[in-house]
Amino acid sequence: MGVEIYIGKNTEREKRYIDLKETEANHITFLGPSGSGKTTVERALAEEIYEKVPGALVIVIEQKYDKNKVKDLNDFIKALAKIKGKEFVKENFYEIIQYLSMVANDGIKYGKMGDFAFGWPNYPFSIISVSERDRHSILSWHGLKPKRFPVKRIVFRPVRDIEAIEKDNNCKVVDGKIRYKDVDFSFIEKLAQINRNTLYGRIIKQAWDLEKRRDPKLLEQFAEEWQTKYRPNSNGPSTTYLSILEVANLLKQDVIFTKHKDFTSELSTDVINVIDFSANSELYPEEEAWIVKHLVNFVVKKYVRFRNTPVFVIFDEIQNILQYYDGKLAVEKLHREGRSNWVNIIAGTQYMYGLPAFLVYGAAHIGIVGRIASADDELLLSKVIKDFKRIKEPRAKTFKDYKNLKPQLKGRGWFSFDKMYTERIYFRPPQSL
Template identity: 40%
Template sequence: MAVSIKQPTTQAVDIPYFDPSSGPYLGRLMNTNKKEKLYIPLKVGEANHIFMLGRTGYGKTSTMKALAEALWEYYHNQGKDVMIIIFERKYDYSKYQRLKQFWRKRIEELGKEEAERRHQFLAQYFKLQEQHPQLKHMLGFPGDFAMGLPNYILMDTLVSIKPYPVNIFTWHGLKPRSYPVRRIVFRPTRNIYAIKLDNGPKTEVVEGKIHLKDISFEMLAKKFDIPKGTAYGRILRKYWKVYKIHDPDRILHLAKTQEPVRESTLESLQSILEEIKADPLYLKGNLTKTGQEHKPFTEYLTTDKINVIDFSDNSDLDLEEQRLIVYLLWKKLKVIAGKRRVDIWIFFDEIQDLIGTAGEASRHNLAWLAMEELYRKGRSLSVNVVAGTQYLYKLPMSLIMGATHIAVIGALASPKDLDILRVAIMDGDKLNIPIEHDSFEEFVKRRKKKGRGWFSFDREFTVKMYFRPNQSF
């Protein structure tokens, strides 16, 4: 992409969108000679919810990751704590292949010793993999938010070649870097150390668990296929739902001593309770096999690292369990925000997967209940939501109209979304955002549009811009 490489002059600016002290760096203006740098003005005492819209392939997830990086840097440069929580939906084998190809190319160009000196994180990443051949079949699946590794690959992306080559990082005043990450996985589907290796040296991986008391009987019955109308099902429901007893051993003891039932009923009840006890997701007892203390996943949340809630295939979770985790997280965040007075940012990539469509969002959807409260109480608690999706028209309008800022990355997927934007944004009638159709021509154009788009500040002032690149992998 050919752009002006002249840096804007440094001067006092009254407009917050151009003021570095007002908030994190977002990117640069597109349709001006100076390509001025833009910043998101963070408002104290108000919600700063951001909605990001973009079709697959245009860099929506990368832009969300770049925003998380910008927030981390902004708060730490200000000497403030911030809690960043990211819900990751998938891992990406193709990313690993591109990284491997880049590393081989660097070794060929520079020699192994010089390549290792210049790219120490990358050298360590592949060296650790070589040292653990027994994990080879489990490796090669970094997450969409593999922020423990620097994004060296983008160093080859040039924005200008005259009068001298300038890569995309240099143009934005950035460089590849990694961030400290705590990744929480649930019922891990592969070795936890393999997950750590895949996501970079600065990544810590912990196994998340849920208290049995937080599991409703309805969810339990669905998960373990407990038929309605059975004698052992009625007994379990009575103790679990009515008497609020969630200890499998205690329930079995009470059933044996207080329930006048047949031996076969007790055997069926015991079988179900043993399955519940064996499930690694549920928190039971005080110590793990390694001697580490058991604690619920919410106790791992920290301001010292970026928190990634791993909903990719690294975790064996069904949709109801994912929604429960979102709800339990929000309950914990209300306590943290009230006691510690720390700003909290929650990132939801592909938000529609969790809350469902407008017709599916209801009081029975725990993720939607949490999202409603997040939007209502975010202002008073300094809890902010960054939500990404491909389609607007399928989502509840309250989610869209409750956003403070709206971003469009690349192109829209539906003309219905443009109609919604023209209602949601005050200067929306002036928007001329392309709508991609499934054609080969659009596929070819996608690369050029990647990382470009529109940002509507306060849903009032919309600019066309180059979004900052993601510094981490």
């Protein structure tokens, strides 16, 4: 049993689909330089999967927001007003006008839409023509219409008001929390910059991981017991004791922690789940990698093995997560689960050379958006894709060639089906902004 999802048209204008089989890993790796439309293609696939795969858990790991989306909406409203008149725009697009007014009056608080702003319909693509010779819009050429999708966006240590993030993305936003009981020593070691080879580091590790006293108050209690047992005749509190109390106090004050509901409980198959690692969240890269590891462990346990749910995790700029040990562990776990369960990784990256072999060689499909960004990748892909010779890289011989080629390549490229058959593809555009 499988599900076909639409990915775009070839040069003969024939529609192309990927057959997602329940019994196989359907990992897809997209390659493309910055600004090539790689994220746009990933967003389109997320929408297609959400609509076509019943009961799927769709999770997007977002890396940044895009201020240009506000300009796109502004340009759309102005263009439509010229074509249809201001009254038509007021009657049919009041929600957008209201939002744009908010941004104009407070461009600091608002105006930072996510790269995956599924909550806004992609109206601009409904009036931009697919080419000078074709009257179809980018959307209608693919048989699509603008559409908003239900989204739950999870932010961590939000740096902006939740209400502002909700308005920008037209969706529900949740302040992501991590339960003390789920946090291992490796997380607080990075957070508090603890040297595990020091005495106080070893004591915290013993209390937190070995004895499972995963609560700041219990950690303080453990420190007092240690002080009483090993420093009974001390004239005052030892530096070790004070260092442990300092870490406990840091854990109590950090807004990311809670005793109650963990952010993983917010996941749902009824929405597209966006894990917001953009500038909306205040996180160190190591913390992002740990959160992904925690997320994957929960999803595999609760959704894959217990509920037998199809899972699709979309990583934008996956190389950022893979730089860290926890991130690599998480992606490897997803890859292993995909062999026997319906677990799928859709990864976007600027450079494929240097990625783990399982992402390059283990990907069922490889998409190239725009062009190949490096000679190393060209050499690597020639070994991975059997008919790589079919891929004809555009070469700009003059600056004018470059200026003409760049816009023509955006959102277009090549797609290798099972690494056996490769052809030029005009990728499916997203129905959301």
